[in-house]
Amino acid sequence: MALLLKRRGIERVRPLAGGFRAWQDLGYPVKSLAPIASGG
């Protein structure tokens, strides 16, 4: 993905070490985008 972005002129790219899982493992905040189920 970093290479694909670079080809489109986005050069200042840094990957997050360990990805989303590493972020979650440290207990850092996440924002849920799951659709909220409507109540009956």
Added chain:
Amino acid sequence: MGHATDLLIRYGYIVVFGVVLAEQIGLPVPSQLLLVGAGGLAGNGRLNPFIVLVAGAFASLIGDSVWYGIGRAGGPRVLGWICRISLEPDSCVRRTHGMFGRCGAWSLVFAKFVPGLSTVAPPLAGVTGMSLHAFLGISTIAGLVWAGVFIALGWLFSSQLEVIGTSLEGLGSWGLAVVVGAIVAYVAYKYVMRHRFMRKLRIARITPEELKTMLDAGGDVMVVDVRDRLDFQTEPSIIPGALHLSTDELEARHLEIPRERDIILYCT
């Protein structure tokens, strides 16, 4: 008749089987070229096209089954390892994962024709829990289609291939050296480019702790979630403030990413 052609006619089916198997296991050998060559010889009546097809497809199935088994036993960690040794890191796990999300098990057929993806797709099928029954069925079709296309190309252009073969044989050992040298140079070039790119990414990598500190301090960074559709549906949450953008959407939405800011990418 040249030595190489003579060898291919005499041991053609075994050579096709061995070279295709070697490539499917991950060695950088151009089995497609060999299949085209074997197809050309079949077109000239020197090899049986159906035996060539069965040899190529069977070798492909064995190689894919080994990778499927490794993926099934090793889980997601195997994919990371394959990506590290792949000559096509930019087209590795992410694109294969995306393709699985869109096309399901039939991705095994399409992936056969894309360098880099063909090695990653079978272990990904194992990681995602595809049943052995389904895998063997689709992988057999994939092997037959893949080998069949290249053999058919050779068959169609058999007379032109004969002319090329005769010219190369006319050059003698120098001709062979040029062809082998070109292949070695190509593999070496891909390896060096891959190594440089991976090194650059390793240097630029940011830890979650560093990112958290930057975000808390209101740093001028943009976080982009590049998980593919399958991963995102499994876990629909993001780092607060991040933009979700899958590989499929890159072409249409890349202008949403500012060029003047530091971009932090994260995947699964």
